[in-house]
Amino acid sequence: MSPPGRFAPLVPEAGALASTVVAEAAEWVVRLAHDDRPATRQACADWRALDPQHELAWQRLSALGRELRASARALPAPLAATTLEQARASLRRRRRDSIKWMLGLGAVGLGAWQGRDALQDFPAWQALRADLHTTTGQRxxxxxxxxxxxxxxxxxxxxxxxxxxxxxxxxxxxxxxxxxxxxxxxxxxxxxxxxxxxxxxxxxxxxxxxxxxxxxxxxxxxxxxxxxxxxxxxxxxxxxxxxxxxxxxxxxxxxxxLHPGEDAWTRGMLIANRMPLADFIAELDRHRSGFLRCRADAAELQVTGAFPLDDIDGALAMLETILPLRVEHFSRYWTTVALR
Known part of the structure; x- marks a missing residue:
């Protein structure tokens, strides 16, 4: 059994998981996010050791988002630093590459993209009239x-x-x-x-x-x-x-x-169990400013994992490590996910 917090790379062909197993793994993700005591970590490790499906579900859920970053604190410092820096470096490279493309859009086009959220959230008059409302990325x-x-x-x-x-x-x-x-x-x-x-x-x-x-x-x-x-x-x-x-x-x-994890958004998470990538990206798009789209050639890939809704760019960067995808950041307001 690998120690909690150390996750081997996953591949899309790793296989399907029972929804009950995914639900149990999701509960451990949420529990450890709020209770990081040694006894709790050991109980999670014992659950992972019970069945190879438990370990696979844990890796898929914790390989993305908050749990990976939180677990990195328990790793030896050099290993934790290397793991996180690799994800950040990958994201930085794609941002630099996208700037070259973005320069050709022109100021008028850029202004249109930046104004998208004011139009998409819901009409301004409706938000102002509503007794309670949230903006993009807010709960x-x-x-x-x-x-x-x-x-x-x-x-x-x-x-x-x-x-x-x-x-x-x-x-x-x-x-x-x-x-x-x-x-x-x-x-x-x-x-x-x-x-x-x-x-x-x-x-x-x-x-x-x-x-x-x-x-x-x-x-x-x-x-x-x-x-x-x-x-x-x-x-x-x-x-x-x-x-x-x-x-x-x-x-x-x-x-x-009702699928396990349907209410995870109330805890700031999106739990996916073999969700088509197009649907997955559409869900993330509701929580991120600007346009977030999936290219047609990647739309049918299936996603399993627990993703933080408060760090969409971080979730996308982690997604690149477990699926054959590239995230193209054409600007702060326009991001596309495509096959590598």
Whole structure:
């Protein structure tokens, strides 16, 4: 067994992992990020030694993001310095190469790219009018007047409408996580969206409204259950814990199992288990200023790992070490991921 913190290079052909194993590894990543005591590290090492799949899941999850950088502190100083400097040097080389290309864009083009976030997050008037909102790369957590907990993901906006008859949240943009609290007055808790209303039953759940108006709303239930009441002619439906689905005003899309790590964004992480690279990059793009895109020739590569949402450039640099990819930084506001 390799000591905690020392990770051998991984290859895309290393194989698939059971979702339960990925979930267990993700829990260890999160636990060690908050509890770095020797006993905790030893318990993690014992879990890794139980099964080769455990070790593979650990390496894939911890090879990227915060855990790798935190684990480097436990390595001998020369080895830790070498490991981190290699990743930084790779990123610096690509930035230098991209500058040559960027010089040909012209000042007008550059200004357009720099203004992208003001347009993409959500309309300025909507952000200003919303009771609560976040900008690119920002998350915020709030305790509501009834004791419920609300977490806003990057680029999100909500309005709060509590009165003597109801407790209502209007999701205007982005993604939220809600943990409801009992209400002494017996008022219903409602999350309203453009496609219909959601009524939780003692629950913890997330709701996501994608950037493009008219796209389906995505609901994921972690505890309890949520009743879905579409705005159109569709029948109401109750979604239990451990399930997710997307819906529009007229239809409910097929229900699916909830994947481990779906709520990791509330802890500043993105957990991927054989996620197509195109989808993975789209998720990172929601947390980073500027354009982040994946070239078509790399779109179908599969990604497994735990990635920090607060250090997107660092996550991309680590991605280059385990997949045959290159990250092209054409400017601070334009980055492309392509096959090497």
């Amino acid at each position: 915020s957590e709030h305790r509501l007047a009834d004791g419920s907990q609300l977490v806003l993901n990057s680029r999100s906006a909500v309005d709060i409408d509590f009165d003597e008859r109801q407790r209502r949240i209007w999701l205007r943009s982005g993604e939220i996580m809600v943990s409801t609290a009992p209400d002494a007055a017996g008022r219903p808790f409602i999350v309203s969206t453009e496609h219909g209303a959601l009524l939780p039953v003692g629950t913890r759940f997330s709701v996501r409204r994608l950037d493009t108006p008219g796209r389906p709303i995505r609901l994921a239930v972690f505890e309890g259950a949520v009743d879905i009441r579409p705005a159109g002619p569709g029948a109401a439906r109750r979604l239990p814990a451990g399930r997710q689905l997307a819906f529009t005003a007229d239809s409910l899309l097929p229900e699916r199992a």
